[in-house]
Amino acid sequence: MLILGLSVAEIRCSDDRASCVLAGTGIAGTGIDGFRIIWISGHGYQPIKFRAITFTKGDAQQGGAMFLSGAAVTLELCVFDRCRGSDGGAIYVYSGGGESLEMYGTTFMGNSGSDSGLTNDISDPSGVAESHATCPSPYEGYTPRQGDALNTNVMNPHPNPGDTFSYFCHEICNVGEQPSAVGVQDASCESCSEGTTSLHVGHFCTTSVTAVSDMYELHNAVGDWGHDGEGSYHHLMHYGFEEALLLGTVTNGDFVIMETGTYTCYWEGFVEEYPHDVDYQACSQVFAYESTPNFGVMRSMLTIDPTRVGGIMCENDDAGCIFEPSMDHRCLSIMFGPISPFLLRSLVFSVGVRGGGPSDYGEGLYMFQSAAEVMYCIFTSNSAGVLIFIDNGSLDVFGTTFSTEGLIRYHIEHQGLEWGSSEVHDSCPDLLSSLGTAVPSGDALIVTGNVQGSAFSNICMCGATYFLNTDTNACEPCAEVCEICPIGKYNDAKDGSQCTICPAGRFNSNTNSTAQSDCENCPVGRYSVEDATVAECTVCNVGRYNPHLGSTLSTACVYCEAGKYGETEGAGTCTFCPSGKANPSATGSSSSSVCSDCVAGKTNSDNFTGCANCTAGKYGPSVGYGCFECGSGKYLGTEGSTAETDCTFCPAGKSSPASGPRSECQACQPGRYAPAEGQGSCSICDPGTACSEEATA
Numbered sequence: 001m002l003i004l005g006l007s008v009a010e011i012r013c014s015d016d017r018a019s020c021v022l023a024g025t026g027i028a029g030t031g032i033d034g035f036r037i038i039w040i041s042g043h044g045y046q047p048i049k050f051r052a053i054t055f056t057k058g059d060a061q062q063g064g065a066m067f068l069s070g071a072a073v074t075l076e077l078c079v080f081d082r083c084r085g086s087d088g089g090a091i092y093v094y095s096g097g098g099e100s101l102e103m104y105g106t107t108f109m110g111n112s113g114s115d116s117g118l119t120n121d122i123s124d125p126s127g128v129a130e131s132h133a134t135c136p137s138p139y140e141g142y143t144p145r146q147g148d149a150l151n152t153n154v155m156n157p158h159p160n161p162g163d164t165f166s167y168f169c170h171e172i173c174n175v176g177e178q179p180s181a182v183g184v185q186d187a188s189c190e191s192c193s194e195g196t197t198s199l200h201v202g203h204f205c206t207t208s209v210t211a212v213s214d215m216y217e218l219h220n221a222v223g224d225w226g227h228d229g230e231g232s233y234h235h236l237m238h239y240g241f242e243e244a245l246l247l248g249t250v251t252n253g254d255f256v257i258m259e260t261g262t263y264t265c266y267w268e269g270f271v272e273e274y275p276h277d278v279d280y281q282a283c284s285q286v287f288a289y290e291s292t293p294n295f296g297v298m299r300s301m302l303t304i305d306p307t308r309v310g311g312i313m314c315e316n317d318d319a320g321c322i323f324e325p326s327m328d329h330r331c332l333s334i335m336f337g338p339i340s341p342f343l344l345r346s347l348v349f350s351v352g353v354r355g356g357g358p359s360d361y362g363e364g365l366y367m368f369q370s371a372a373e374v375m376y377c378i379f380t381s382n383s384a385g386v387l388i389f390i391d392n393g394s395l396d397v398f399g400t401t402f403s404t405e406g407l408i409r410y411h412i413e414h415q416g417l418e419w420g421s422s423e424v425h426d427s428c429p430d431l432l433s434s435l436g437t438a439v440p441s442g443d444a445l446i447v448t449g450n451v452q453g454s455a456f457s458n459i460c461m462c463g464a465t466y467f468l469n470t471d472t473n474a475c476e477p478c479a480e481v482c483e484i485c486p487i488g489k490y491n492d493a494k495d496g497s498q499c500t501i502c503p504a505g506r507f508n509s510n511t512n513s514t515a516q517s518d519c520e521n522c523p524v525g526r527y528s529v530e531d532a533t534v535a536e537c538t539v540c541n542v543g544r545y546n547p548h549l550g551s552t553l554s555t556a557c558v559y560c561e562a563g564k565y566g567e568t569e570g571a572g573t574c575t576f577c578p579s580g581k582a583n584p585s586a587t588g589s590s591s592s593s594v595c596s597d598c599v600a601g602k603t604n605s606d607n608f609t610g611c612a613n614c615t616a617g618k619y620g621p622s623v624g625y626g627c628f629e630c631g632s633g634k635y636l637g638t639e640g641s642t643a644e645t646d647c648t649f650c651p652a653g654k655s656s657p658a659s660g661p662r663s664e665c666q667a668c669q670p671g672r673y674a675p676a677e678g679q680g681s682c683s684i685c686d687p688g689t690a691c692s693e694e695a696t697a
Contacts, residue, residue, distance in 0.1 A: 002038045004048065004071075012051035016182045017204040018079045023253070024058035024065070036060035037083070040071040047072040047100070051136075054206065055090070058083040062123065063092030064111065072100040076136040077169060077182070079203065080121070082110040082341060082373075088123030089113040089151075101129035104136040105169035107147055109200050110373070112396070120151035135169035139183030144169050147202065172202040175317065179204075188517065197257060197313070199343070207310070208254040215263045219302060221250045222309045253310040255343070260320035264301070300333040301325050304342070306370055311343025319378050322348040323364075330363050334393075337370030341396065344374045351381040362389030362413075369393060374400050376460060385409055390449075392416030397424045397453075399460025401442050414449035423453040428460035484512045487535040492516060504530035504552035507537045521550035524572030529553065539570035543590040547572050559588035563608030567591055577608040580626035584610050597624030601642040613640035616663030619647065630662045632680035637663055649678035653694035656680055667694045 001024055013020035024035035037058040040048060048071065055078065058064035064083035066073075068091070080090035089111035093099050101124070113119040122129055131150065135142045147166030171179040173189035176197050181187045192198060192205035199207050212218045250256060301323060304312075314321035323331040331349045334342055349364035364379045364387045365372075371394040379387045380403045387402060388395065388411065395414070402411045414422045424445065442457030485491050489499035490513035502508050502519035507528055510518060522528050525546050526537035540546050540557035543566050548556060560566045560574035563583050567575070567590055577583050577595035582604045586594050598604060598611035601619070603626040605612050614620045614627035619641040621628070630636050630647035633656050638646070650656055650665035653674050657666055658681065668674050668682035673695035675683075685691040 001035045004038065004040045008048055010049040010051070011053065012049070013053055016052045016077050017178070017206070018052045018054045018077060019204060019206045020052065021054045021056055021206065022058075022065075023056050024060075024083075036063060036067060036085075037065045039067045039069075040073060041069040042071065047074050047102075049074040049076065050078055051076040052078065054079040054081060055083060056081040058085075058090070060085050061087065063088040064090060066091045067094070068092070068099050068101060069094040070096050070098040072098070073102070075101070075103045075106045077104070078106045080106070080108045080111055081199070081203075082112075084112040085123075087113060087119055089120045091122045091124075091129075093122070093124045093126065093129055095126040099126065099128050103129070103131045103167075104134060105139070105144055105167050106131065107166040107168060107202065108150055109148075109166075109203070111151075113151075119153050122150060122152040124152055131164045131167065133165075133167060135167075135183060139169050142169055142183040142185060145172050145202075147172075168202050173198070174201055175199065175313075176315075177205075197255065199255070199311075209257045209313075210250050210254060211257050211259065211315075213259040213261070215301070218256065218258065218263060218312075221256050222302065222304050222312070250309050253308070255310045256312045257315050258312065258321040258347075259315055260318070262322045262324050264324045300330050300366065302331070303333040303335060304337075306334055306337030306342040306372075309342070311345065311373075312347065313343065314346035317346045317376050319346050319348050319376060321346065322350055324350045330361075330366055332364070333366040333368070334370045334372055335368045337372075337393075341371040341373040341394070344372060344377060346376040348378045348380065349387070351379070351383065351385075351387065362386055364388055367391065367393035367395060371395070373398065376400065378403065379411070380404070381408065386411075386413045388412045390414040390416075390422055393422075395422040397422070397458075399428050399458055400424075401457040401459060402445060403443075403457075408446060410448050411445040412447045412451050414447075414451050417450060421450040421452050424451065424455060424458070426454035426456075426458055428458075487511055490514060490516055490518050502528075504528055505550035507535065509535045523570075524549060525557075525570035527551035527554060527556050542566055542569055542571075543588040545571040545574050562587055563604075565589035565592055565594055577604060580604060580620075580624045582608050582610050598626070599623055601640040603627045615639055615661060617661035619644055630656070632656055633678035635662045635665050650674070651677050652679075652696040654679070655682050669693065670695075673697055 001022065022037045024037040035058065037055050050073070055065035058066075060067070062085055064085040065080050083090045085092065090108055091101070093101055101122075108121040111120050113121075113123070129152075133144060133146070134140065135144050144167040147168055150164045150166060152164070170182045170184075171187045171189065173179055176192055177189040178192060178198055179187045180190050195208060195210075196205040197207050197209045198205050210221050212221050325331050331351065332344075344365075351363040363381055363383065363385045365374075367388075367390045369392050373396045375398045377400045379400070381387055382404070386409050387404075390413070392415070395412070397412075404411075412422065412424070424447070426441070441454065442459055445455045445457065447455055483499075485499035487510065488508050489501055490508065491499045492515050500516070503516070505522055505528055506519035507522060508519045513519075522537035525540050527540070527546065528537045529552060538554070543560055544557040545560060545566055546556045546558070562585050564574035564576055565583065575592070578592065580598050580603055581592075581595035582598060583589060583595045595608070598620070600621060600623055601614055602611040603614060603620060604610070616639055617636050618627040618629055619636065620626065621643055628644070630644075633650055634647040635650055635656055636647045641647075647662075654665035654667050655674055656662050656679075668691070670693050671685055671691055672682035673685060673691045675696055685695070
C-alpha cells in the first residue's frame with residue numbers, strides 16, 4: 001500500500017488510542033490479493049517513527065504489515081492485528097545492514113506466519129529488534145502492562161523465542177470496553193460508545209458495529225442474496241438477478257453485535273406470529289451450480305458476504321447467542337471472502353434441534369473461498385454429519401468446544417489447498433486470558449483434510465451457569481443456577497466459585513457486581529470494618545463525627561469537642577453552640593441544651609468553650625444574646641457594658657469609624673469637618689474654604 005524512503009520522519013495518529021487504521025485487505029476470486037501495508041527502505045540510522053497506528057489485515061510473503069530494509073524504525077503505541085505472511089506475519093526485518101526496530105507500548109494480536117509458527121509476529125534473523133518495557137513520552141512514569149509473548153525467531157535482548165512481550169501503556173479492559181485515559185495508572189474501564197467496540201482485550205474502541213436483536217435484523221444487516229422473482233433466493237455474486245435484492249446494510253468491513261438470545265428461521269407454518277410486520281422469508285437458499293452438481297441443495301439460515309462485513313460477535317463472551325436452524329438449513333455460510341479472516345465470536349451453532357442440516361457440507365458452518373476465525377464458540381449436534389466444512393478456505397479455531405451426541409462423521413473437514421490449511425489452536429486468542437497459556441483440552445475431535453494443530457476442543461472460558469472444573473479441565477454446569485453476588489460483595493472472575501467481600505472502608509449497595517470498583521468508599525460520618533458484608537457503611541452515633549472518607553474502624557468516629565454538639569447520626573462535623581452561648585467542658589454532646597447562656601455584658605469566646613466580656617465599642621443587654629455594636633456616631637471605651645446608653649455621642653469634629661470596633665471616635669481629616677456631636681461621618685469642606693484637622697465648620 002505504501003512505500004517510504006528518506007523523505008518521511010514520522011507518521012502519527014491525531015490521538016494515542018491507535019484509532020488510525022491502515023488495512024491491507026484483498027478480495028478472493030477477484031484477482032486482488034492481500035496487500036502488505038508498508039515497505040520501508042533506505043532510512044539507515046535516521047529513524048522513522050510510527051505512533052498510535054493500527055496495522056490490520058496486511059498480507060504478504062514476508063511481513064504482512066511491514067517490511068524493513070536498511071531502515072531504522074521506532075514504533076510507539078502501535079497495534080498489529082491479524083496480519084499474515086509466510087515469514088513474519090506482522091513484520092519482516094531484512095538482514096542488509098542498517099536495520100533497527102525499537103518498540104514502545106506496541107502490541108501484537110492474531111498475526112500468523114506459515115514457517116512452522118515461529119514468526120507469527122516478527123521475523124528478525126539479525127536480532128536487531130527490541131520491545132522495551134517502558135512507555136514513550138509523555139507516559140514515561142507509567143509502568144506498562146505486559147501482554148502476550150511475541151512469536152518471533154530472534155529478538156534482542158532475549159535470544160529465545162517468546163521471551164519478549166507486547167506491552168500496553170494503558171490499563172487493560174475487556175472486549176467492549178476501553179480505558180478512560182492513556183498512561184494513567186488504575187484508569188477506569190468505560191463501555192464503548194454506541195456503534196463501536198474493541199475486538200480484543202486491551203484494545204481501544206476503534207471498530208464500528210451494528211447491533212441486532214433477532215434473525216430478521218441480522219439478515220438485513222449482513223445478508224447477500226437476491227430474489228429471482230419466482231420464489232428463489234440466489235447468491236448475487238453468481239446470479240444476475242436484480243429484483244428484490246437483499247443486500248445487507250453493513251459495509252466497509254464493519255462488525256455486527258448480536259444481543260443474547262436464540263436466532264432461528266421464520267416463515268408461514270413455522271410460527272404463528274412473526275416479530276416484524278412484514279411478509280418475509282428470513283432464511284436463504286441456493287440451488288446446485290450447473291458446473292458442480294455434487295453441491296446438492298444447500299440451504300443456510302444466513303449467507304454472508306465477508307467482503308463487506310468484518311465479523312459477527314455476541315454482545316458478551318458467555319456464548320449466549322444461539323443459531324438454531326430448522327428443516328434442512330445449516331447455520332451459516334461464508335462465501336467468496338477477503339483473504340483476511342472473518343470473525344465469529346462467542347456464538348452457539350446448535351444443529352439438529354429442529355430437524356438437521358445438510359450433513360455432507362457443514363451443518364454448523366460452510367466456507368467457500370474465504371477465511372475465518374472462530375473464537376469462544378460452541379458447536380453442538382445430535383446428527384451424524386459434518387459440523388464445519390471448508391472448501392478452499394482457511395479457518396483458525398480458538399477456545400471453541402464441540403459437543404455431539406452419538407456418531408459424528410467429522411467435526412471439521414477441509415478440502416482444497418488453494419487457501420492453505422486450517423488450524424485448531426491450543427492457545428486462547430485474547431490477551432491475559434483467565435486461564436493464561438495453559439489451555440484445558442476437552443473432547444478429541446474427528447478431523448479430515450488439511451487441518452493442523454490440536455485435535456481437541458479447547459476451553460478458554462465457560463458460559464453462563466457453567467464453571468471450569470480444574471480437575472477434569474472441562475466446563476461443567478453449576479450445581480444450581482449460579483448465585484448472584486449479594487449486596488456488599490462482588491465477583492471479578494469469569495469462572496469464580498464465590499463472591500468477594502468488599503474491603504474494609506467500602507460498601508456496595510448493589511447486587512450482581514463484577515468488579516471491586518463497585519465497592520465505594522464510606523462517606524464522612526461512616527465506617528465499615530474488615531470483612532463486613534454491608535449495603536451501606538455504619539453511621540457514627542450522635543455526639544460523634546468522622547470527617548474522613550473510607551474509614552475502616554469505629555474509632556474513626558470521635559467525640560464532639562467542648563463548645564460543640566452533634567445531634568444527628570453519621571455527621572462529618574459537629575455544630576458550634578449558638579451565638580451568646582458556650583459549652584466549657586462537655587465532650588460528646590448530642591444536643592444544644594449543653595450550651596449555657598452568657599450573662600449580660602458577655603458573649604461566647606471564639607471556640608464557644610467559655611464567655612468573655614463584650615469588647616470596647618459593644619454592649620450586651622440580655623442573657624444569652626451576645627454583644628451588639630454601638631450605633632453610628634457613638635463610641636464606647638470600656639469592656640463588659642450591658643446597656644446601649646453606655647454608648648456616647650462623638651463630639652463635634654469627630655465621627656465614629658465606618659468599620660471595626662467603635663471603641664473611640666476618629667478625628668476628621670484636613671479638608672473635612674463635623675459640625676455637631678453624633679456624626680457618623682465627616683463632611684467635605686465647601687468650595688473656597690479650608691478645614692483643619694478636627695474642624696467643626
